[in-house]
Amino acid sequence: MDWAQKAAMSSPRSQRKSIGRTEYTRAYKIGQELYREKITISEAGRVLKEEGMNYSSATDLVMGLRHLLKGERYTRTISEAATDDFLSWILRDYGIGALGNALHSVVKHLHYYEGQFSKRPGLHRVLDKHRRIFEHQSERKMGLDLFLSPEEGPSNEELREGGSKTINVNVYERSRKARDACIEKYGPICAVCGFDFERTFGELGKGFIHVHHLKNLASIGKDYVVDPESDLRPVCPNCHAMIHYGSKSYGLERLEEIRGLIAAAKTAG
Numbered sequence: 432m433d434w435a436q437k438a439a440m441s442s443p444r445s446q447r448k449s450i451g452r453t454e455y456t457r458a459y460k461i462g463q464e465l466y467r468e469k470i471t472i473s474e475a476g477r478v479l480k481e482e483g484m485n486y487s488s489a490t491d492l493v494m495g496l497r498h499l500l501k502g503e504r505y506t507r508t509i510s511e512a513a514t515d516d517f518l519s520w521i522l523r524d525y526g527i528g529a530l531g532n533a534l535h536s537v538v539k540h541l542h543y544y545e546g547q548f549s550k551r552p553g554l555h556r557v558l559d560k561h562r563r564i565f566e567h568q569s570e571r572k573m574g575l576d577l578f579l580s581p582e583e584g585p586s587n588e589e590l591r592e593g594g595s596k597t598i599n600v601n602v603y604e605r606s607r608k609a610r611d612a613c614i615e616k617y618g619p620i621c622a623v624c625g626f627d628f629e630r631t632f633g634e635l636g637k638g639f640i641h642v643h644h645l646k647n648l649a650s651i652g653k654d655y656v657v658d659p660e661s662d663l664r665p666v667c668p669n670c671h672a673m674i675h676y677g678s679k680s681y682g683l684e685r686l687e688e689i690r691g692l693i694a695a696a697k698t699a700g
C-alpha cells in the first residue's frame with residue numbers, strides 16, 4: 432500500500448458519519464428556521480455540526496432547502512435522497528404550490544449542473560417522481576377526475592401522498608397506469624387546444640399534462656374499468672377547468688364545445 436492509499440483510507444472523508452434520513456430530517460427542520468429568517472446560515476451550520484454533521488454538508492442542505500422553498504436556482508449539490516425527502520416534506524408542509532416552486536428550482540439546478548459537469552440521471556428520476564405527484568395532486572385539488580374503480584374493494588395498503596390524505600395504492604397504481612397509457616396513446620398535448628407544455632416551457636413542461644375522464648363518475652357502474660384509449664384524454668389545466676366549469680357532462684361533445692368557443696374567440700379577435 433503506497434502513501435496515497437493510506438492517506439485515502441485515513442482521510443476524514445472515510446471516517447465521516449454517513450448522512451441519511453435522520454440528518455435530512457434535522458437539516459430540514461433547521462432549514463425551515465433559516466427560511467423563516469429565525470436564524471442565520473452560520474448558526475444553522477453550527478447547530479447541525481454540534482449534532483455531528485459536517486459543517487459544509489449541513490449548510491449546503493439548509494441553503495438548498497431555502498432555494499427550493501423560494502423556487503430559486505441552487506448551485507451547491509444536495510444528494511438525490513435529500514432532494515427526494517425535501518420535496519415530499521415541502522408538499523406535506525407547504526402544499527402543492529410550494530412543490531411546484533421547488534420542482535422549478537430543481538430544474539434550474541439541473542440546467543446549471545449539467546451545463547458545467549455531468550448528467551444526473553438519478554436526479555431526473557427524483558424530479559419525474561415528484562412531477563407525477565404534482566400533476567396527480569393538482570388534478571385532485573381541482574376536484575377532478577379520480578379514476579376510482581368501485582369494484583377494486585378496500586385495501587389495507589395505503590400510500591401517503593403529501594401526508595394530508597391517504598389513498599389506496601391499488602387505485603393510485605391503476606390510475607397512474609391509466610394516465611400513462613392515455614398519454615402514450617395521445618401524447619402530452621391538450622386534446623382541446625393543442626397546447627404543448629414542452630414547446631412553451633422546455634424541460635420544465637416536459638411530459639406535463641392533466642388527464643380528463645370523459646365518463647361522468649355518477650354514470651359509472653360497479654364493474655367499470657377505465658379504458659385509457661376511449662375514456663381518457665390529455666388536456667391542459669385551462670381547458671380542463673373549462674370542461675368542468677358549469678357543466679355536468681364531460682364527454683367528447685363537451686370537449687368539442689370548448690374547442691368551438693376557442694375557435695369562435697379567435698375568429699372574433
Ligand SMILES: [Zn+2]
Pocket residue numbers: 621622623624625626666667668669670671
Ligand atoms: Zn387546452
Ligand SMILES: [Zn+2]
Pocket residue numbers: 575576642643644671674675681
Ligand atoms: Zn376532467
